[in-house]
Amino acid sequence: MNKKQFNNIAKALSDPRRLEILKVIAESGEISCGTIADRFPVGQSTVSHHLKLLADSGLVSVRREGQHGFYSANPDIFEEYIKELQEVIFNSDSKRDMVE
Template sequence: MDEVAGAIADPVRRRILEMLKDGRRLSAGEVAERFAISRPAVSRHLRVLRQSGLVRAELIGRQRFYALEPEPFGELITWLAQFGRPSGWEHRLDALETEVYRTRRERRPTTETESSSREEETA
């Protein structure tokens, strides 16, 4: 878990992970094009991500393609979950949502005849 946390501590590495999150495979060159840092610097970031197990590299011809490996996030996610929303918040937010919808429904005319009779009363 410490290695994963250390790997995602850097904003460049987090951005690389975001680029790969949709199952895309990108070459080191494609990754480097999206940053204003040198290609060797991007390669170092990719190496850290590879060593932490967060990305895998696949050699195709002379190019290395990188893809996300989501499994190592599991232990970190489990650990972070203990700091999530306090229990009860979900219930309170659900209750608030229900109340908002109920209030909207009560304010809305249900039929055209009700709507036209309200217009006549105000005229």
């Protein structure tokens, strides 16, 4: 995992609403943006913004079907992030440069 992805994931996980959205995606397997938006008291554009940050970080993948996006979680990326985070915090001085 490179520094940019590490920091993008940290940013994506820093917002409570994005964490809620990620949990919904992980529990659903695959879910549309519209269905996600229906579960939260915010506009679809706000949900789309959160989904973009989650997708840019690699925590979720998006499959397009016409104008509709279907999102699924990437647990392997999350596991890799957790390992890197443990290295940054507990083990290796050489990994401390991952944090901006």
